Amino acid sequence: MTRRSMIVMGGAGFALAACGNGIGTNGGPTIDARVDETRNYLFNRYPGTRELAGKAYGVLYMPLVTEAGFGIGGAFGRGSLRINDATVDYYSAAKATIGFQIGAQQYAHALFFMTQDALTEFRRSPGWAAGADLKYATPEQGASLGKDTTEISPVIALVFGQSGLIAGATLSGTKYTRIIP
Template identity: 75%
Template sequence: MQNFPTRRSVILGLGATSLLAACGNGVGSNGAAQIDARVDATQNYLFGRYPGTRDLASRAAGVLYMPLMTEAGLIYGGAFGRGALRIQGVTVDYYSAGKASIGLQIGAQQYAHALFFMTPQALEEFRRAQGWAASADLRYATPEEGATIGKATTEIDPVVPFVFGQQGLIAGASLAGVKYTRIIP
């Protein structure tokens, strides 16, 4: 007798994993004050650890900070986080990010990321959209490029995403998309 997992057990397992990930992400607790505190800490960490990002933020039309994304995957995967959009250092909106993926993957991780909107047009497009999706071809800067990120990548890209502070391990190859949605915490 073979013990293959059923479709129902896989779906229930992923649902439980997503629920646990959301619980660890502060979903449903303290609203705007908690998000702002996490964004402040994330921005301070980012500027202190990767000095080139301070210049990048000063030249950006706005920056979306996502202080804590929690991701888990076992063939199907997902991630969730909440953050704030800041223009000239002031929070103007709050957003959630949801990510779905499918492919050969297993594991869990947490990370932070920031989207630097380098043109007013890119920022306006983001803010007007009902839900903004980052496509699979969106290129992420790596922490190793943090010292020089303000020079090379921003001349071409209207939006510069930067992922940092990864903890945990997730391995594999997958196709994923991220959707950012304005929220009222």
Template identity: 85%
Template sequence: MISRRNLIGSAGAAMALAACGNGVGGKGAATIDARVDETRNYLFNRYPGTRDLAGKALGVLYMPLVTEAGFGLGGAFGRGALRINDVTVDYYSAAKASIGFQIGAQQYAHALFFMTEAALADFRRSQGWAAGADLKYATPEQGGSIGKETTEIAPVVALVFGQSGLIAGATLSGTKYTRIIP
């Protein structure tokens, strides 16, 4: 039986681990931009179709490194940048909390491609935008040839890639994005 103290301690440890190694601690805009450049270049080279997708998108939020950890309670955290016409316009953090059967840690990157003016405007106006039902997932395998059907049926296309670690799955549901000043 897990005591309340152990559960709270495990949750705290999971959140602390989730914050490690992903830019927490005042790394600043230059570090985030450098990581975003590396992530974008990796994405375009590894999955060539994403270059066309980015060209069609009105804006792309790149999250170069999200760290997720959990032991019953879990959390994830990362920082990235929103680019419009490949120019950084804002910086964001992504945070996620979860509860349930989970144990382990992982890191991954993701990109959100905003395909409509309304989706981009809603994202930028919000005090904290939560990934939800309007998100269409594309798999890394689709990254080589993301088709017309993927980009026309959803206002936001999400691509999760570069996973490493020992937690099954990486989804963005329940992730809250908040504008930050690095």
């Protein structure tokens, strides 16, 4: 495999990731409507998340993230940060991956900021990369997440609503950037 073919495949992966998530059509009202639907789905499907959101200083909802990869891949989505259930900012999430992978998927995720410091750091940064402060939870934990708030990490990520299939082992990073829709 040549370097040129790797670049072409990476570009194709990112282009596929951008398809179907409404790039260019996501004004503030559209993002907010999708966030409302996502939040309602999350609370109804995983009741413990309602309590978790109530204890969080802020929640970033990403209603639709599209990911694709073939060797090199990427993902992209847009969402909004809510404090006291009111939108205060809009964000994009961009993810790059490299490694053995093939496929495409779509999913939603929410970041629960459990401390004021974590929320402040997120909002002040020009681009926040998910790192060591992030604890991932599975949808099965969603029913009981709100009960464990005394042992919680500063930021909890819950990925849910997956569709599609992607397989492999990759190195990746996700960067969240404030946007103006």
